[in-house]
Amino acid sequence: MLPPVAGFVKLSLCDWPGHVAAVAFLQGCNFRCQWCHNPELVYPKLFPIPLPDDEVERFISSLSPKVYDGVVVSGGEPTIHPTLPNLLLLVKQKGLKVRLDTNGSNPDLLERLIAESLVDEAAMDYKLPLDMYHMVSCGSPDAVRRSMELLAERGNGYLRTTLVPLLHTDEVMSCMREEFQHITGGRLKWVFQEYHQPKKVQPGTL
Numbered sequence: 191m192l193p194p195v196a197g198f199v200k201l202s203l204c205d206w207p208g209h210v211a212a213v214a215f216l217q218g219c220n221f222r223c224q225w226c227h228n229p230e231l232v233y234p235k236l237f238p239i240p241l242p243d244d245e246v247e248r249f250i251s252s253l254s255p256k257v258y259d260g261v262v263v264s265g266g267e268p269t270i271h272p273t274l275p276n277l278l279l280l281v282k283q284k285g286l287k288v289r290l291d292t293n294g295s296n297p298d299l300l301e302r303l304i305a306e307s308l309v310d311e312a313a314m315d316y317k318l319p320l321d322m323y324h325m326v327s328c329g330s331p332d333a334v335r336r337s338m339e340l341l342a343e344r345g346n347g348y349l350r351t352t353l354v355p356l357l358h359t360d361e362v363m364s365c366m367r368e369e370f371q372h373i374t375g376g377r378l379k380w381v382f383q384e385y386h387q388p389k390k391v392q393p394g395t396l
């Protein structure tokens with residue numbers, strides 16, 4: 191059984207810099223970021239019907255290592271699905287690399303995926319200082335901290351922050367820099383992304 195894949199970008203030269211990749215978008219997310227660009231992957235009422243497992247398997251088996259370097263597995267939040275390892279295994283069995291996009295909320299699964307060599311690179315969101323995570327999630331920010339520590343230890347990932355106007359003030363950024371140093375010892379790459387206005391979600395969808 192595979193996690194619910196809403197769709198693929200069949201060929202991308204920009205989603206994983208330096209790599210020719212396909213991108214898989216998984217449904218469902220345990221966060222509710224106001225600046226989210228994929229509401230149709232977050233709010234169940236907006237979910238399209240996921241692709242049948244056999245279609246997903248056919249697509250991945252069609253990816254030639256002569257053309258592709260790997261697959262970016264994105265969402266939504268891929269790590270909410272216990273069946274995620276099955277999808278990553280299909281990619282690895284093709285001899286391709288995996289880049290996993292995650293919000294860092296499931297360090298246990300992330301650790302397992304790294305230990306089983308199912309993830310070559312993890313791109314993890316570091317959205318806000320941890321004591322502000324209640325703005326995007328009702329879950330514990332301790333999970334995000336543990337994922338940051340894990341990636342700093344294992345060295346096969348990086349953090350990324352979307353700079354949201356009026357939210358990432360100088361004060362907030364200063365707090366994040368201090369926290370980043372404290373948690374990772376500065377051993378992790380940290381990149382910044384430009385904010386783009388998200389799509390509007392209809393009232394009642396939340």
Ligand code: SF4
Nearest residue numbers: 219221223226266293
């Ligand atoms: S974690 Fe990512 S997919 Fe989930 S709501 Fe936030 S921006 Fe959207």
